[in-house]
Amino acid sequence: MILTGALILDALMGEPRWLWSRIPHPAVIMGGAVQAADDGLNRGDHRRARGVLAIALLCLAAFAVARIIAWIPLGPLPELLVAAILLAQRSLVDHVTAVATGLRQGLGDGRKAVAMIVSRDTAAMDTSAVARSAIESAAENMSDGVVAPAFWFLVAGLPGLVVYKVINTADSMIGYRTPRHAAFGWAAARLDDLANLVPARLTAVLIAITSGQLRAMPAIRRDAAQHRSPNAGWPEAAMARALDVALAGPRSYDGRMRDFPFVHPGGRRDPDADDIDAAVRHLWRTWAAVLAIAVLSTVA
Template identity: 45%
Template sequence: MFELAALAYLIDYLFGEFPCKHPVQFMGDFINAFERRFYRDRIFPGALLVLSLLMLTWLISISLIMLCGLLPDSVSLLIQALLASTGLAMNMLHSSVASVLTAHDPKQAVAMLVSRDTQAMNATDVYKAAIETWAENLSDGVIAPLFYLLLFGLPGIAVYKAINTMDSMIAYKTPRYFYFGKSAAIVDDIANYLPARLTALLITVLADDKIRALHCLWRDGHKLESPNAGYPIAAMAGALAVALGGDAVYHGQLKAKPMLGDSIRPLNRAALVAALAFTPRIHRTILGFLALSILLNF
């Protein structure tokens, strides 16, 4: 699995998204079609959606592996790596968050990244939202899919992306999705439990001030309502010496959220630049780990 993961990560790192319909879009189409036909704000229909999409994703990925098995090993590895790379989002994540730095309207740029309302945001709120998105999605978009790719190969990363897609589409505590999206939210929480904490530890290890990052992680990581999101955000807050979290508006409703980290440095453009400066360190760490693992398995 290490060769597959290394090649998939390199493909995403070098090329990013390919100009074709992404597998996640097909998953989204399935979710929308299921919702149009079977929606009821009850737990059972939502659970049925989760089971059906996960089963369909697993069957398709297993079928693709079987087809690849008919090809020479090197070609099979390359095709599986190309498919697996679509589940990794380091290139796209970095570019999307970095766009806030260059956008004519940073508020509009950050609106493409977050589910919270952005109309009333000031500059501090914009940079805070961008940094939180960067930290949280390092887990969802990079570490978690890589983790499941290493454990279970192509089916692992495919099933994880299905879980993550359902979470992003229906796992909201709104009148429409409170019960329908509950199963998707629970499965996502379970799937991200270890990756979120691994991401927080990675940020801590790569931070210039590891002690402060570890302190904030230990003190604040558990404070958010989500059992996972707070850990990488708290670690990033400590690494940057800024305060993240705090109240935000979602779907027109003000939601009280605790602060993570300490407001030692200003939460401004420089803080976002510093957060994005983790990218080359993460690349080196991941590629170094995968290369060492390949060598040790020879």
């Protein structure tokens, strides 16, 4: 019941600016905790061991906070509200839709909108590159922002969801192979890979089912194996098949072009704003499938 209500509340309300302009969002608090761990522990020798300690402390703190919330004597309401805040369906849809809207206004507006949701270089993107980036972000964040949090809530309640979110936040901040974080962020990156192992594949299956592409799962599995990420390739490959477009492929980071292979290379290479809109429709269908699972879990 709590997860069902949280999914619906998030889909209806999203991230109300009037609220988060006045108080810090939990994601911001988590980011601050990760930054504090990075500042305090990422120094000296034994950086990998220090990184293991950091992610362990962050997970323990997240678990403790979630347990305290569960003990608040207001029934299921506190857990429902926190779960809704940590789900990201509405904000994901809004950000991806903004890219389609921007492209229809002009390529420059599309580039600005997509730069809000991807880390790659956007200044020289053409229309197809902007659309492809938005669709990839939609698929990957459907897994990270909706399916995975819902999955871990079903597995371990609010503590499971909150611990997952702090792991995912840590990976997004320190899980990079840079000189500063290659050793210290190793544990966060590997734990995030493990936490997303099942949700990423579940997301691919749900996209495939709701788009009538379940028979393409063997091809989706092959395409996912070409992706540089052990998990992100699954929802991207499923979305590529659902739209019949080629995703991933070459892109630029920090001024350097990276020659990544295409996911579903036989798909169309010229996606546009209409394809972004179609991807958003698939996001809602996948969300509906997650909602159905949440409802069924309450009566099982």
